[in-house]
Amino acid sequence: MKEFQSIPARPAPDQTVGPVAWMRENLFSNIPNSVVTLAIIAFVLYYIPPIVDWAFLSANWSGTTEDACVKEGACWVFVNAWSYQFFYGTYPVEEVWRINLMIVLLLIVIGMSFTLPKHYRMKASIAAWLILPLVGMAVLYGGWGGLEVVSTDLWGGFTLNVFMAAASIIVAFPFSFLWALGRRSEMPFIRSISVIFIEFFRGVPVLSLFFMGSVMLPLFFSEGTNVDKLIRVWLVLIFFMSGYMAEVFRGGFAAVPSGQYEAADSVGLSYWQKILLIILPQVIKISMPNILATFVMLFKNTTFLLIIGIPEVVQTLQTALANSYWLGGHALEGYLFVFLVFWASCFGMSLLSRRIERQMNTEKRD
Amino acid sequence: MFKQKTLEETKASARRSAGSSSSAAFYNNPNIRAIFYQILLVFGLGYFFYSIISNVLSNMEATGIKTGFSFLGASAGYDVLMSLISFESTDTYGRIFVVGFLNTLLVSAIGIFFATLLGFIFGVARFSHNWLIRQVAMIYVEIFRNIPLLLQVFFWYFAVLSALPSARQSLSLGEAIFLNVRGLYLPKMVGGDLFWVAEVALGAAIVGIFVLRRWAKKRQDETGQQFPVLNTSIAMVVGLPVLALILTGMPFEMEYPALKGFNYFGGITVIPELMALAIALSVYTGAFIAEAVRAGVQAIPHGQTEAARSIGLKEKKIMQLIIVPQAMRVIVPLLNSEYQSLVKNSTLAAAIGYPDLFNVFVGTALNQTGQAIETIFMTIIVYFVVNMVISFLMNRFNNAVALVSR
Numbered sequence: 016m017k018e019f020q021s022i023p024a025r026p027a028p029d030q031t032v033g034p035v036a037w038m039r040e041n042l043f044s045n046i047p048n049s050v051v052t053l054a055i056i057a058f059v060l061y062y063i064p065p066i067v068d069w070a071f072l073s074a075n076w077s078g079t080t081e082d083a084c085v086k087e088g089a090c091w092v093f094v095n096a097w098s099y100q101f102f103y104g105t106y107p108v109e110e111v112w113r114i115n116l117m118i119v120l121l122l123i124v125i126g127m128s129f130t131l132p133k134h135y136r137m138k139a140s141i142a143a144w145l146i147l148p149l150v151g152m153a154v155l156y157g158g159w160g161g162l163e164v165v166s167t168d169l170w171g172g173f174t175l176n177v178f179m180a181a182a183s184i185i186v187a188f189p190f191s192f193l194w195a196l197g198r199r200s201e202m203p204f205i206r207s208i209s210v211i212f213i214e215f216f217r218g219v220p221v222l223s224l225f226f227m228g229s230v231m232l233p234l235f236f237s238e239g240t241n242v243d244k245l246i247r248v249w250l251v252l253i254f255f256m257s258g259y260m261a262e263v264f265r266g267g268f269a270a271v272p273s274g275q276y277e278a279a280d281s282v283g284l285s286y287w288q289k290i291l292l293i294i295l296p297q298v299i300k301i302s303m304p305n306i307l308a309t310f311v312m313l314f315k316n317t318t319f320l321l322i323i324g325i326p327e328v329v330q331t332l333q334t335a336l337a338n339s340y341w342l343g344g345h346a347l348e349g350y351l352f353v354f355l356v357f358w359a360s361c362f363g364m365s366l367l368s369r370r371i372e373r374q375m376n377t378e379k380r381d
Numbered sequence: 382m383f384k385q386k387t388l389e390e391t392k393a394s395a396r397r398s399a400g401s402s403s404s405a406a407f408y409n410n411p412n413i414r415a416i417f418y419q420i421l422l423v424f425g426l427g428y429f430f431y432s433i434i435s436n437v438l439s440n441m442e443a444t445g446i447k448t449g450f451s452f453l454g455a456s457a458g459y460d461v462l463m464s465l466i467s468f469e470s471t472d473t474y475g476r477i478f479v480v481g482f483l484n485t486l487l488v489s490a491i492g493i494f495f496a497t498l499l500g501f502i503f504g505v506a507r508f509s510h511n512w513l514i515r516q517v518a519m520i521y522v523e524i525f526r527n528i529p530l531l532l533q534v535f536f537w538y539f540a541v542l543s544a545l546p547s548a549r550q551s552l553s554l555g556e557a558i559f560l561n562v563r564g565l566y567l568p569k570m571v572g573g574d575l576f577w578v579a580e581v582a583l584g585a586a587i588v589g590i591f592v593l594r595r596w597a598k599k600r601q602d603e604t605g606q607q608f609p610v611l612n613t614s615i616a617m618v619v620g621l622p623v624l625a626l627i628l629t630g631m632p633f634e635m636e637y638p639a640l641k642g643f644n645y646f647g648g649i650t651v652i653p654e655l656m657a658l659a660i661a662l663s664v665y666t667g668a669f670i671a672e673a674v675r676a677g678v679q680a681i682p683h684g685q686t687e688a689a690r691s692i693g694l695k696e697k698k699i700m701q702l703i704i705v706p707q708a709m710r711v712i713v714p715l716l717n718s719e720y721q722s723l724v725k726n727s728t729l730a731a732a733i734g735y736p737d738l739f740n741v742f743v744g745t746a747l748n749q750t751g752q753a754i755e756t757i758f759m760t761i762i763v764y765f766v767v768n769m770v771i772s773f774l775m776n777r778f779n780n781a782v783a784l785v786s787r
Contacts, residue, residue, distance in 0.1 A: 041512035048511050055513045204419040208426070218768060219761045220725040226743050230753040234437045315529040322731050329532060336539075346540045354528050354536070361527035 070351075081341050093345040094352045097335045101353070104171015104326050110163060113154050114174050120147065121181060137296055145189075148182040167245040171326035173356060179245075179327075180314040183252035184260070184306075190253065191260030196290065198265055209261070216258025221316050224251045229323040248320065256313055263305045267298035300375065307368035311361050318357075328353055437754070446751045453478070459745060461736040463652050474746055481738035482763060488658055488737060489724045489767070495663035496723060497716070500670025507675045518671065525668040530726055533665055538657035538733045548644050559638055565651040566638035573632035582625035586617040593617075654735035658727065666723045673715035677708035709782040717775035721768045728764075738763060 030036055043049040073088035076095075084090035094101075103111055124147055128140035155178075158164040197209030216224070228251035229244060236242060271294055279289035299306075321330040332349045335341060407413055441448060453475040460470045465483045468476060506518035525533070543562060546552065551561035559566040572579075597608040626633070638648035681704055689699040730737035731744050738760055747756040 041510070044510055051511055052513050055517065202415045202419050205422060208422065218765050220728040220739065220764055222728040222731065222739060223743060223757060223761055223764070226747075226753075227757055230747065231757055234440045234753065235433045237432075237436050238439055238443060311527075318529040318531040319729070321531065322729075329529075329535065333535075346543075350532065350536045350540050353532060357529055357532065358524065358527045362523060365527065 081343055084343065089348050090343065090345055091348060093335070093341055093348050096341075097331075097349075100172060100331050100335065101328055101356075102172045102174055104175060104331060105169045106165060106171070107163075107169065110157075110165055113157070113162075113165075117151050117154055117178065118174065120150065121177075137299075144185050148185050151178060151182060167243050170245065171328075172331055173328040175325070176314065176317040176320075176327050179249065179252065179317050179320070180310065183249060183256050184310050184313060187253045187256035187260055191257035192264055192295070194257055194261035195264035195268060198261065199268055213258045213261045216255050217262065221255055222319055222322060224255050225319060225323050227251060244323075245325065248323070248325065252313070252317075256309070259309050259312070260306070263302050263309055264298060266305065267302035268294065270301045271297045303375075304368040304372045307364055307371070311364050314364075315357070315361065328356070444751075448752070448755070450755060452746075452750045452752055452755070455750075457746070457749075459749070461741055462734065463655065463736055474750070477741050477746060478738070478759065481736060481741040484735070484741075485724075485727055485730075485737040485739070485763075486767075488655060488662070488727050488730065488735065491655075491659045492662035492666065492723050492727065493720055495659070496666035496670055496719070499663055499667030500719075501674055503667065503671040504674025504678070507671070508678060522668045522671050525664050526672070530661060530665045531729055531732060534657055534661040534729050534732060537660050538653065542653045542657050548640065551640075551645070557635075557637055559645055561645075562653070563644055564653050565656060566645045567649040567651065568638065569636045569648045570633055571636050573634070575629040575632040578629045578632075579622045579625040582621040583618070586621040589617055589621075590614045652735075654730070654733050657733055658730055658735050661729075662723055662726060665726075666719055669719050670716065673712050673719065674708070676715065677710075677712035678704060680711045681707050706782060710779075713775060713779045713782060717772060717779070720771050720775065724767050724771065725764060 030039065042052045069088045071088075073086045075084040075086050075088065075090050075092050077083065078092045079096055081090070081092070083092045099108070103114055106114060124140065124143045127143060128136065131139055153159065154162075155170065156165060156167070194209050194213055197205050198213060200206050200209070225248060228248045232247045232250070233242070275293055275297065276289065279293040284292065317327060318329045320327045321333070324330070326334070332353055336346055336349055408417075454473055456471050457474050457477050458470055461468060461477065461480055463484060464480045465487065466476075466480060468480050503518045503521050506514050507522075509515050509518070545560060545562045548561045548563055551559040551566075553559045557568045593608075593613060594610055597610050601607055636647050638645040638650075685703055685707065686699060689703045694702065727737055728739040731740040734740065742756050743760050747753055750756070
């Protein structure tokens with residue numbers, strides 16, 4: 016009696032699996048493709064080794080003055096020597112713990128808004144976010160409880176970029192929310208005011224807003240009032256940001272299903288109960304990726320502060336490059352360093368926003 | 382009968398409830414509340430603007446700043462680095478405004494052209510069959526999108542263009558195009574007596590293309606036969622002027638830049654400020670446009686490609702007839718906002734001293750006259766108008782590519 020014996024499956028043909036097949040498919044599928052592949056490989060082989068050599072192998076790493084740069088390659092000593100100014104500007108060294116404290120607080124609040132237990136996460140983190148800028152101003156400026164006053168002229172560097180962006184978007188949040196509501200309102204006058212406001216701040220170049228803040232705004236205050244330049248620019252950034260964020264929120268409001276509005280009405284909630292308890296939490300969740308994208312834009316735009324003479328990181332770099340002890344042409348090293356810092360922050364945030372988007376998708380599925 | 386009665390009853394009860402609501406407190410009526418809130422807002426805003434204006438007036442009086450637009454007729458007293466129309470330092474602020482405006486348009490147009498080119502090349506490259514090309518496109522987008530534009534402008538200006546050789550050691554291409562630290566020098570075509578014939582021929586070629594396109598479409602609608610419109614158009618645009626030049630005996634001469642003393646003279650000079658700004662704007666915006674193109678192509682279901690293949694279209698035709706027209710619906714609105722932000726970002730000229738509208742007007746003119754409000758608002762209005770024109774054109778284009786709903 017014959018017993019049925021299955022023949023074991025034959026291995027797939029050599030040319031359809033494995034690294035060779037992958038290369039045939041993806042790199043050398045036809046003649047033009049192969050030519051392009053070889054050209055790119057040649058380009059990389061030709062240019063990458065000298066760059067690696069310049070940036071790492073024959074670079075100068077240790078030392079404190081320009082004389083330490085004896086080797087052919089990059090002079091990272093320059094970046095090293097100026098790193099304090101790049102991050103903290105001219106903030107006094109003995110007071111720098113205040114900046115670090117604020118960075119830690121910022122990170123804690125960010126962490127809080129993602130990890131707190133869900134039933135009070137929204138309330139607690141919104142409160143923390145809104146208090147944060149005030150705490151920041153008090154701690155960084157000082158003048159109370161034995162803290163020395165550090166005038167805003169001394170603030171600078173990369174942390175100023177971070178703080179300006181963070182403080183602006185936080186304060187812009189409630190305003191932009193109101194503008195977005197105004198734009199959806201059925202009252203014609205309120206609606207048209209909101210539209211004009213939003214379109215104005217979205218339509219003008221951000222540089223002209225900075226000029227308004229630094230040159231025009233002092234004319235608006237009554238005589239004798241002297242508002243700090245940084246505060247004026249902050250005000251302008253808040254307006255700018257609330258214009259953009261209002262549009263983000265408008266998208267969020269439109270994305271909440273109308274059944275949610277109707278259900279809230281039918282259980283007899285008042286307008287503000289409906290908006291704050293039912294709609295707003297959903298809007299914030301839906302708009303999170305766009306809020307992050309807007310923040311990245313704002314963060315990149317804080318470099319424009321240089322044009323009105325505020326010593327943010329690029330301005331600090333320009334000062335360092337013009338310093339008479341460092342005239343050996345370190346532009347490339349300096350720019351690469353600042354590139355890297357900005358790129359890492361912005362790319363990190365865009366990865367985060369992609370992750371949030373993906374999380375939201377899976378939550379919808381189950 | 383029974384039905385009729387209930388309807389009457391409902392109506393009556395509705396009338397009763399309406400009556401009872403009107404007898405409730407008037408301040409609970411939503412209409413009255415809406416009017417009240419809006420009146421409150423009007424008064425609030427009115428007071429706000431009144432106090433701002435009165436503050437501005439008293440501040441201006443205190444500092445002795447003039448108001449009004451009479452400064453536009455006054456002599457500026459300073460020179461600008463680059464001007465498309467003739468300009469001398471004795472000319473007026475009004476003329477400076479025009480010079481700056483033209484420079485802004487120039488850099489924006491160059492930026493939009495190259496950003497679109499880069500964006501479409503790298504956006505389509507994200508879908509290449511070649512793994513390496515896909516990676517190169519991704520690296521381009523992720524690097525240049527995430528670095529502030531100002532840094533990129535500075536990088537090109539201070540780290541790349543200022544590292545170019547001096548005029549005597551210029552990089553040259555065929556002894557006609559020179560590149561050095563002072564700028565890019567291109568040959569210029571100077572027309573002679575009969576040069577107008579070639580210009581007329583070019584105009585005729587452009588008109589001819591429109592006629593040809595209409596005729597080819599009509600013929601295809603009627604007979605189904607296709608006509609190679611693109612190739613014929615290119616042949617017409619290039620061929621007709623060249624033919625005209627040959628027939629009239631080459632009535633033009635090339636003006637080549639030549640080294641005199643320490644610099645090149647003659648031909649067309651592109652100053653490094655313009656180059657740095659245009660390169661940075663194109664590369665930065667190009668990365669965003671590449672993402673827009675990718676989003677547009679990705680939005681098309683794969684079934685479209687498969688269906689096109691199954692009816693036997695060639696790959697090139699699938700791209701041209703199926704994918705691109707549908708992707709454009711997603712891409713065009715995104716392009717619109719990218720173009721507008723490019724125009725707004727061109728104000729970064731102020732950082733490296735390219736004399737665009739913002740730099741010469743809000744920068745220098747404001748400094749000299751002190752008339753902050755007039756100069757800033759004149760400038761802002763120009764950017765608004767330019768962006769409105771872009772938006773109008775792109776919306777026209779969008780209507781042309783939009784799906785015609787049945």
